[in-house]
Amino acid sequence: MSHLYIHIPFCHSKCPYCDFFSVATKKWHSEFVQALCGEVVMRHGEISGALKTIYFGGGTPSLLSEQDLERIISEIRKNFSIESDAEITLEANPDDITPEKLYFWQSVGVNRLSIGIQSLNDEELKFLGRRHNAARSRTALYDAIEAGFDNISVDLIHGVPGSDPENTFKAIEEFSQNGVKHLSMYSLTIEKGTILENRIRKGILNNTDEDFQASVYEKAVEKAEEFGFKQYEISNSCVPGFESQHNSAYWKGAPYLGLGPSAHSFDGKSRRWNVADIQQYINGINDQKPVYESEILSKTDKYNEFLLTRLRLIHGIDFFEMEQLFGKQSVENIIHEIEKLNSPQYFHTTEKSLALTRSGLLFADRIISELMK
Structure with missing residues (x-):
């Protein structure tokens, strides 16, 4: 898919x-x-x-x-x-x-x-x-x-x-x-x-x-x-x-291909983005030398992107998925980080998941930034 x-x-x-x-x-x-x-x-x-x-x-x-x-x-x-x-x-x-x-x-x-x-x-x-x-x-x-x-x-x-x-x-x-x-x-x-x-x-x-x-x-x-x-x-x-x-x-972190000027692509390991200039884009494709930048994601990058994307969703982070991707310790660590924030009104936590409450969603950018490595 x-x-x-x-x-x-x-x-x-x-x-x-x-x-x-x-x-x-x-x-x-x-x-x-x-x-x-x-x-x-x-x-x-x-x-x-x-x-x-x-x-x-x-x-x-x-x-x-x-x-x-x-x-x-x-x-x-x-x-x-x-x-x-x-x-x-x-x-x-x-x-x-x-x-x-x-x-x-x-x-x-x-x-x-x-x-x-x-x-x-x-x-x-x-x-x-x-x-x-x-x-x-x-x-x-x-x-x-x-x-x-x-x-x-x-x-x-x-x-x-x-x-x-x-x-x-x-x-x-x-x-x-x-x-x-x-x-x-x-x-x-x-x-x-x-x-x-x-x-x-x-x-x-x-x-x-x-x-x-x-x-x-x-x-x-x-x-x-x-x-x-x-x-x-x-x-x-x-x-x-x-x-x-x-x-x-x-x-949900699925791979995707982005085509056209400024479009981003993700294959699960690296990210690539085309030049945000229409003439450079056209000339690069025509010359078989597409103009783009790319980066290979480190384990920390992947972890931070996981938080950034999953906590946008109402159902939040599935601890089983998190453990499969980053190890059991990652689940224990994020629970500890949440306790340090001392803002329980922003989180809904169960044995299986972690999500932001509606009031938490209002401050999602700041909260996620504080949880990132």
């Missing part, structure tokens, strides 16, 4: 809060697709077994032309075996979604959509620099359901400065009533080097408030559960049975 990530680096415009690698240009599309197909051929032997998931992320995969997407998927099918029930996800912006595109995506095998709605409030969307409005999001969601997509995830950003938390809670309720099966809910994060960070630093926009965001996060997760979305990871909740298989593979 294997997993494939495809990074599509193009956007209509750069969202002010986004720090993922992307370029807002109409140039290089055909050259990129040719290079990406070349990388598919070049690296298909790096993973074994049939693909269980394929994930088109970005950037904005939904802006690809039908011809370009069909060519990419065709090349993937030529070079990889794909399980008959594979989860094939395409990230899409509401303003790209049309009935025609939806039927085409289905025809080439896409069976899961991740729609970047972010908010159903126009003022919040304006703050976030989104191109679409709430009405366009509702139309896109309706069209996706009508087209027959029954596995739809929606991105929702909360904690926007000056926003009313009720906007988030009402959006969750509306999504539950309109066929959405999965929610990815994120507190607005101010990333260094982004347009949003620059505007806040100059005093053009207000900064976020951590206490406000924490309060909204807890209530949003509770509201989601009230409407049938069960939390299974820090930022993700779903109708049971509709967990993201692809992202779950990351959090």
Whole structure:
């Protein structure tokens, strides 16, 4: 069982809060697709077994032309075996979604959509620099359901400065009533080097408030559960049975192959990431000299990544798995480290597992950092 990530680096415009690698240009599309197909051929032997998931992320995969997407998927099918029930996800912006595109995506095998709605409030969307409005999001969601997509995830950003938390809670309720099966809910994060960070630093926009965001996060997760979305990871909740298989593979330490500029790969022993520059990426593939960096993970690296990924999950760390990977002493050590933190309200511990409580999840980054070697 294997997993494939495809990074599509193009956007209509750069969202002010986004720090993922992307370029807002109409140039290089055909050259990129040719290079990406070349990388598919070049690296298909790096993973074994049939693909269980394929994930088109970005950037904005939904802006690809039908011809370009069909060519990419065709090349993937030529070079990889794909399980008959594979989860094939395409990230899409509401303003790209049309009935025609939806039927085409289905025809080439896409069976899961991740729609970047972010908010159903126009003022919040304006703050976030989104191109679409709430009405366009509702139309896109309706069209996706009508087209027959029954596995739809929606991105929702909360904690926007000056926003009313009720906007988030009402959006969750509306999504539950309109066929959405999965929610990815994120507190607005101010990333260094982004347009949003620059505007806040100059005093053009207000900064976020951590206490406000924490309060909204807890209530949003509770509201989601009230409407049938069960939390299974820090930022993700779903109708049971509709967990993201692809992202779950990351959090469970499964190997995966990442293709496209800035894409990461993991084989269980080492990590590799492609150059985050579209021209260097294209030239490197065309010259049969791909530009990338890599690292072999030490035992300490593997242990720290185990904590980082498993403690994101609601069920947390399975002590049997931990013992198999790092030895019996590792279980005793982490229990001791937790006792030293003297914060029992953040942990749920049994004889078989260790997980963060909901209040612990609010401070997951700090807690996990303190537990790392």
